[in-house]
Amino acid sequence: MRRIALLAIATGCFVPLLASAPASAQATRTWVSGVGDDVNPCSRTAPCKTFAGAISKTATGGEINCLDPGGFGGVTLIKAMTLSCGYTMGSILVSGGPGITINAGATHNVSIRGIHLTGINQTASPGTIGIRILAGAAVSIEDSVISNFSQQGILDSRTAGNTKLFIRNSVISHNTGSGIGLGATNGSVTEIENVSSINNLFGMSTTTGNSILIRRSVFSGNSNSGIETDGGAQANVTDTAISNNGIGVQANGTVRLSNSDISFNTTGVSSTGGQTYGNNRISGNTSPGTALVAAVPAQQ
Template identity: 30%
Template structure:
């Protein structure tokens, strides 16, 4: 009887300790934080110092809140969590090697809000997602990943990039997979290769880009490619692509591309404003202004480029190449 009572007591103590060490919300502070406070749950009056320590104090589905400006270190996320920094608070992740944020656990849901992720050294990525159910990147700045990508996704996930800046990376954002991708209100600036690249090679990709800007990227502002047996569905609307190698360019690598571009501006791009290449690639243009590019609309190598007849194509070095098919606007 005594032994049973001791076992029950030990179990209750263990559960109480577990309850104390994990909670719905934990806090980090660059001013007063100390990771010794993990033991008491990183509460607001006794916050932790680094993301990687504080995350252990949060229950799955909980929040990690940044209290004041500072650097909070790289982190690997293994549970559903929201990492949140309020407007006016600089929540920095300085990356000296590897990736800034790693997401590699199946089934989890991650929200990143108000973070500044900056490469100092190494050859990694700002955010690298190889597994997980969903990711929201909101009001974040991801810069200087000149060897890797600001955001790299290779999992069949739901991804939202909202009101964020990806600048000075090799690729601004690169998707090798992604069952549902939305990029809205975001800027993809001065990346060495593509502003954003959808390259279906292991699963189909469905993507919408809205109210976003791709500017000053070395190759293509908005790019799509599909390997054999795979498909990319891309819808670009109400967006701007300027001063890139090409504005929007879709290329079938023996897969299928179904793309549409509507109510957008393609301007000052060195090569194409809108371009499609290779059999299996189809691009429909509607209501766009295409001006001051090397070539306004370009159809090459058995691709399909269709126009609804209401695009303004003017003042390009060459207005059209290939066959542009006019279709009725639905």
């Protein structure tokens, strides 16, 4: 299956390791600037040039902020960390690898806020994955734009159990593989809210063992499927638009739909595990596809 092949390719990507500065030299808050210099201490008055230059000068659990607009380069996060550029233009433009790789400790939490990630996808060595998650307890991606990568926009391939992923208020578009690829292998839970995953191969695809809650989101223009679950995965979808895809909902696992629109797809639903609470609107598809079965609410 092409989606699985793309996930397999991604696991072979090179992951750079960054040396850590002595703890005494690390600050809880550091800064990057378009006119900074990585020889600086990354302070407010002497900012660094890149995220990679700032990370070794930032303490575990600290935060890197963008002082002014700039392109700050790809980075690997190996500890609990926040990258935050919510109030200015913070960009990562890469070729030849991922934009952000998260390879943090098993108990570490990582937050990405207000970052624009773009893969240079018209070269012999394109950007591969927007945000690649290898390890870490919980990852939060907020107010970000991820586009034009040759594999996935977001790829979660953690192997530890009970991991968490939160994606909110973000746009993921024009990626060759899945916009959101959920390939964690040991019971990961993902929450997607107010997210547009558009013009990818799959809007969201998930492998066995993943549980996903999707609210108030858009999956549109994806050439294969808007939402896809493998057997053993489950997704609850509410207040969501699924339109203009090859297949709107491809439920090889369980997909429970509530108050959502499945419209203008080539096939509305291809399902062995699609369920409805009876308040969805399936219309305007070239073929409606498989009929959804009634979902049975849990008894209180």
